Amino acid sequence: MRVERREEKILVIDGLVSGYGKMEILHGISLSVRRGEIVGLIGPNGAGKSTVLKAAAGLLKVTSGTVIFMDEDVTHTPPYQIVEKGMAFNPQGRVIFPDMTVQEHLDMGAWTIKDRLEKEKSLERIYNLFPWLIERKKRKAAQMSGGEQQMLSLARAMMIQPKLLLLDEPSLGLSPKWVKTVFEKIVEIKESGLPCLIVEQKAAMVLGYSDYAYVLEMGNNRFEGRGQNLLQNPDVRRLYLGG
Amino acid sequence: MKDLIGGHKTWLGIAILMAFLISIPFFASDYWMTLLVLILIYTVYASGWNLFSGLTGYTNLGLAWFIGVSGYVSSLLIADHKFFWLFAWPIGALFVGIVSIGVGYILLRIKGVYFAISMVALTEGTRELIGTEYLEPITHGGKGVPFVAGISLSALYWSVLLLALITVIICYKITSSKFGLRLIAIREDEQAAETLGIHTTREKIIAFALSAFLTGLAGAIHFTYQNYIDPSFGFTIHLTLTPIVMTLFGGVGTVFGPAIGATLFTFIHEILWAELTILYMAIFGAILIALILFFPQGLLGWMKEKGILPRIRKI
Numbered sequence: 124m125r126v127e128r129r130e131e132k133i134l135v136i137d138g139l140v141s142g143y144g145k146m147e148i149l150h151g152i153s154l155s156v157r158r159g160e161i162v163g164l165i166g167p168n169g170a171g172k173s174t175v176l177k178a179a180a181g182l183l184k185v186t187s188g189t190v191i192f193m194d195e196d197v198t199h200t201p202p203y204q205i206v207e208k209g210m211a212f213n214p215q216g217r218v219i220f221p222d223m224t225v226q227e228h229l230d231m232g233a234w235t236i237k238d239r240l241e242k243e244k245s246l247e248r249i250y251n252l253f254p255w256l257i258e259r260k261k262r263k264a265a266q267m268s269g270g271e272q273q274m275l276s277l278a279r280a281m282m283i284q285p286k287l288l289l290l291d292e293p294s295l296g297l298s299p300k301w302v303k304t305v306f307e308k309i310v311e312i313k314e315s316g317l318p319c320l321i322v323e324q325k326a327a328m329v330l331g332y333s334d335y336a337y338v339l340e341m342g343n344n345r346f347e348g349r350g351q352n353l354l355q356n357p358d359v360r361r362l363y364l365g366g
Numbered sequence: 367m368k369d370l371i372g373g374h375k376t377w378l379g380i381a382i383l384m385a386f387l388i389s390i391p392f393f394a395s396d397y398w399m400t401l402l403v404l405i406l407i408y409t410v411y412a413s414g415w416n417l418f419s420g421l422t423g424y425t426n427l428g429l430a431w432f433i434g435v436s437g438y439v440s441s442l443l444i445a446d447h448k449f450f451w452l453f454a455w456p457i458g459a460l461f462v463g464i465v466s467i468g469v470g471y472i473l474l475r476i477k478g479v480y481f482a483i484s485m486v487a488l489t490e491g492t493r494e495l496i497g498t499e500y501l502e503p504i505t506h507g508g509k510g511v512p513f514v515a516g517i518s519l520s521a522l523y524w525s526v527l528l529l530a531l532i533t534v535i536i537c538y539k540i541t542s543s544k545f546g547l548r549l550i551a552i553r554e555d556e557q558a559a560e561t562l563g564i565h566t567t568r569e570k571i572i573a574f575a576l577s578a579f580l581t582g583l584a585g586a587i588h589f590t591y592q593n594y595i596d597p598s599f600g601f602t603i604h605l606t607l608t609p610i611v612m613t614l615f616g617g618v619g620t621v622f623g624p625a626i627g628a629t630l631f632t633f634i635h636e637i638l639w640a641e642l643t644i645l646y647m648a649i650f651g652a653i654l655i656a657l658i659l660f661f662p663q664g665l666l667g668w669m670k671e672k673g674i675l676p677r678i679r680k681i
Contacts, residue, residue: 182560182561203560203563203564203565206562206563218561227547231548232562
């Protein structure tokens with residue numbers, strides 16, 4: 124299985140050390156995402172899950188270790204260039220711009236795409252995935268529900284035609300019904316050929332949807348394995364899933 | 367309500383208003399011309415402030431620095447180097463525009479109130495620097511620079527009218543452009559903007575320098591009109607605060623808000639000053655407090671809310 128996983132790797136993080144200023148949060152994290160996979164990243168509060176995503180997206184300084192994205196070293200690349208290379212990051216907590224309309228959000232998302240035709244194709248794909256956005260084009264984001272905002276945020280991240288989607292707690296603050304809807308959308312996105320790396324508090328939930336998952340603890344790798352296997356692993360169950 | 371923006375009537379209205387404004391020097395008294403010159407200069411100040419701060423959300427308390435630096439450069443060129451005013455103005459504005467790229471590169475990494483304070487410090491520091499005796503051979507020190515540019519009031523009026531018009535058009539274009547959207551994204555959530563691939567520092571610097579250039583042009587004209595500049599006059603905090611109050615008055619982040627704010631503000635100020643000279647500051651303050659309380663989004667924001675104006679960004 125190991126050998127098989129090494130192929131088609133789209134993101135490889137190796138020995139990542141990073142943090143905020145002088146405070147080191149990650150003490151050498153390694154993980155990888157393959158084409159066509161949903162990879163879950165779980166662990167208790169303060170394990171450094173979100174920090175991994177921020178460091179990979181170029182938002183935090185990396186002290187040592189490497190981030191390889193599509194066979195290219197992007198460890199010290201600034202965030203706007205990483206986005207251009209096709210890594211989309213959807214930050215924690217429905218980061219929408221309240222005063223902008225749905226249409227403007229999508230325009231914003233696509234601004235790295237210069238070609239008009241490409242942009243229209245992108246838009247068409249988004250409207251296929253999120254048909255309800257069409258009638259809400261002119262609506263301001265502030266007037267939408269939490270779940271709708273999270274979906275809009277997802278749609279916006281998809282506008283750059285990414286090769287990899289990083290999602291930081293997509294379920295945060297959503298009703299159970301919306302959590303399910305959002306995760307089903309993520310599976311649909313994966314099946315359309317876009318791999319996702321998801322950080323989640325709702326560990327059991329994300330393991331159920333993940334092809335592969337990593338468990339972090341205090342900035343170190345703790346467990347890893349297929350989502351279903353981890354769900355049945357007694358240690359993981361005891362430590363993170365509440366028995 | 368849509369006709370208000372797109373219809374032929376609107377364009378006809380704009381054309382008539384422009385014809386009227388252009389023809390003013392042929393019949394208006396000097397008093398009215400002077401008042402209009404000030405309104406137009408403050409329209410550019412307020413729009414220039416709004417262009418950067420209204421869109422990016424970075425409160426710039428250093429507008430007087432843009433005005434003072436450009437005012438000094440152009441005034442010195444006219445006074446000591448016998449430059450023609452038409453050439454001195456853009457040189458002053460370009461100077462402050464270019465210097466503010468460097469300033470922005472350093473200061474625009476600081477967020478929130480710290481950025482605001484750093485701009486105040488820059489303004490005060492520059493004021494002191496220009497006033498020192500060491501620089502007296504170049505800047506005339508604290509004595510100030512009296513000069514005569516040899517420009518008629520009509521020519522001055524037309525120049526500043528053109529500048530105000532260009533400024534409002536630039537603001538209109540930017541607000542409805544991708545660049546404007548990127549700036550608004552920075553205002554709403556800078557980190558989210560960054561994750562969308564926006565080079566936030568670069569966008570902020572461009573907006574900052576553009577704001578400096580336009581404000582600087584108006585500043586150069588302002589001091590040519592006054593025929594005088596000195597450190598405390600060129601860098602006074604009033605030059606920062608008045609345009610900000612005007613923008614709040616008209617509507618922050620809107621295109622026409624600063625112009626409307628500058629016009630109403632100047633008229634109210636003028637009437638109060640003429641009629642109630644002793645009480646005018648007190649009454650003026652009360653009016654301002656009432657406006658902030660009841661129209662927190664400014665007049666235009668309020669009109670959009672009430673549906674009197676369409677809710678689109680292009681106003």
